Amino acid sequence: MIKHELSTEEIIKDAAKKVFLEKGFGNTTTRDIAEHASSNIALVNYYFRSKEKLFQEIFRECFADTFAPIARILNDDLPLEAKIYKFVDQMIELLKSDPMLPMFVFSEMRGENSKIGSLMAEMHPKENRFLLQLEEEAAKGNIRKTNFDQIELSLMSMVIFPFISMNMIKMKQNLTTEEFYRFMDERKKAIPEMILTYLRHRG
Amino acid sequence: MIKHELSTEEIIKDAAKKVFLEKGFGNTTTRDIAEHASSNIALVNYYFRSKEKLFQEIFRECFADTFAPIARILNDDLPLEAKIYKFVDQMIELLKSDPMLPMFVFSEMRGENSKIGSLMAEMHPKENRFLLQLEEEAAKGNIRKTNFDQIELSLMSMVIFPFISMNMIKMKQNLTTEEFYRFMDERKKAIPEMILTYLRHRG
DNA sequence: AAATATTTTAAACAAATGTTTAAATTTTTT
DNA sequence: AAAAAATTTAAACATTTGTTTAAAATATTT
Numbered sequence: 001m002i003k004h005e006l007s008t009e010e011i012i013k014d015a016a017k018k019v020f021l022e023k024g025f026g027n028t029t030t031r032d033i034a035e036h037a038s039s040n041i042a043l044v045n046y047y048f049r050s051k052e053k054l055f056q057e058i059f060r061e062c063f064a065d066t067f068a069p070i071a072r073i074l075n076d077d078l079p080l081e082a083k084i085y086k087f088v089d090q091m092i093e094l095l096k097s098d099p100m101l102p103m104f105v106f107s108e109m110r111g112e113n114s115k116i117g118s119l120m121a122e123m124h125p126k127e128n129r130f131l132l133q134l135e136e137e138a139a140k141g142n143i144r145k146t147n148f149d150q151i152e153l154s155l156m157s158m159v160i161f162p163f164i165s166m167n168m169i170k171m172k173q174n175l176t177t178e179e180f181y182r183f184m185d186e187r188k189k190a191i192p193e194m195i196l197t198y199l200r201h202r203g
Numbered sequence: 204m205i206k207h208e209l210s211t212e213e214i215i216k217d218a219a220k221k222v223f224l225e226k227g228f229g230n231t232t233t234r235d236i237a238e239h240a241s242s243n244i245a246l247v248n249y250y251f252r253s254k255e256k257l258f259q260e261i262f263r264e265c266f267a268d269t270f271a272p273i274a275r276i277l278n279d280d281l282p283l284e285a286k287i288y289k290f291v292d293q294m295i296e297l298l299k300s301d302p303m304l305p306m307f308v309f310s311e312m313r314g315e316n317s318k319i320g321s322l323m324a325e326m327h328p329k330e331n332r333f334l335l336q337l338e339e340e341a342a343k344g345n346i347r348k349t350n351f352d353q354i355e356l357s358l359m360s361m362v363i364f365p366f367i368s369m370n371m372i373k374m375k376q377n378l379t380t381e382e383f384y385r386f387m388d389e390r391k392k393a394i395p396e397m398i399l400t401y402l403r404h405r406g
Numbered sequence: 407a408a409a410t411a412t413t414t415t416a417a418a419c420a421a422a423t424g425t426t427t428a429a430a431t432t433t434t435t436t
Numbered sequence: 437a438a439a440a441a442a443t444t445t446a447a448a449c450a451t452t453t454g455t456t457t458a459a460a461a462t463a464t465t466t
Contacts, residue, residue, distance in 0.1 A: 008444085022313070022314045024227060024229055024230075025229070025230065026226070026227055026228070027227075027228065027229035028229075029422080030424060030425085039444090040445065040446080041423090041425080042425085042427090043444065043445085044424095045425060045426080046443075050425075051424065100313065103309065103313050106306065106367055106368055107310040109370050110225070110303065110306050111225045146393070147389060147393070149376065150386075150389060150390060150393045153365055153372070154361045154393070154394070156368070157363075158357045158360045158361065160364060161356075161359070161360035161363060161364040161367070162356055162360065164364070164367060165309055167313060168312060183353075186353060187353060190350070190353045190357070191357070193401070194397065195397075197400060198396070198401060201404060211413080211414085233453070233455085234452090234453075234454095243415065244453090244454080244455085245414075245415070245416085245417095245455085245457090246413080246414065246415085248454080248455060248456080249413075254453090254454065254455090255454095
C-alpha cells in the first residue's frame, strides 16, 4: 500500500477541517488548528493568509461535498423508484463517512447568511430533474398528485436530520457509533418505502 | 394594553437569547449582548456572573422549550391519528414562533457534548407512550409491524429539519419568511398523511 | 432625613486570539 | 558548491474579549 506523503499545507487543511467541523468557526482558534496539525500558528497563516480565508476554503468544499451529490443523483437518468433508493443509499453512505458535515454546513449558514450568498448562486441554478420526474409520473397516473416540493423536503429531512441530531439520538437510545450507523443503514429501506408507499396510494 | 415593564435582568437575558440563537456561543461576545440590551458589559456579568453561566441558563431553557412539548404531546392520551396530527401542528406552530430554536439547540450539542450530558438525564428518562401505542396498534393489526424508532425519527425529521435548513430553502425556492411559513403550514397535512399512509399499508 | 443597599457607569486588567516579523533551516535552482 | 527560493520556527504585536474594580447614581430601609 503506497502511503502518499501529505504536504504541510494539506496537513493543516485537514486539521482545520476536522476542528471546524467539530466546533464551528466561532469556537475554533488558529492555535487549535496548528496543534491538531502538529504545526504552529505562523504556518497556518503562511499557507492560508488568515483564519477567515482558511475557513472559506473549507466551507466551500464542504458545501459542495454536501450538495453536489444530491444534485447529481436527483438529476440521474433513472426510474423513480431506483432513483430514490439510490439517493438514500448514497447519501447515507456519504454521511456515515462524514457525519459532522451537515451540522457544519447548515450551522454556518444560519443568521442572515453573510458567509454564503454567492455559493448558492453558483451551485443550485441547475434544473431539478427529480421534480419534473415526479410531475411526469403523476401525469401518467402512476403516483398521486401533490406538492412535490414537500416530498423532496421530506426525503432530505429523513436522510439528513438523523445526522444533525446524532448525539441526541445516541444518548436517547444508548447507541454506540457502530449501532447508530446500523440504525442509519436500516433507513436505506425504511425511507424509500415510506415515500413510495405514500406516492402510490393516491388520496 | 398593559405593558409589563421589563427588568434590566430580563432585558439582558432576552438580548442574550436573541444573539446566542442567531450566532451561537462561539460567535457571540459579551459586548454584543450588552449592545443589544442597550446596556453595558459590566451589567451582564453583574446579573449573570459570566458569559458561560448566562449561556447555560439560556441553553437549558431552549432545550426544555424544544423537548418538553415533544414529550408532552407524544405522551398525550389520544388516538394515534389525532396524536400525530396534533404533534405536527403544535410543533410547527412552536417552530414558526421560534425558528432558530432547533438549529441553536442541536448545534450547541455537537462534539462530545461537553455542555449537556446532565440535561439529557433530567429530561428524557420518561417512558415513551408513543412507541408503546404504535406497538399496540401493530398488535391489533391496525398498522404494519416495523421498527417504530424509525417512524418516530422520520416524524421528527420531517417537522424539525425544514427549520434547520430554513435559509437554504428560502434561497433555493426564493421564498420570503411569510411564504416559507405557509410552506410549513402545508406540512401540517402532508407529514401526517405520509406517516399514516405508510403505517396503514402493511408490507 | 440619614443610612444602607442596590443598580449603573466608566475604566482598567489580564488572558486569549488573529496576525506579523525576522531570523533560522531546508530545499531547490543555477 | 554557491546562490536563491521556499519553508519553518520562535517571538512579538495589536486587538478583541471576558472579567473585575471602584466610584457614582439610584432606590430602599431605618
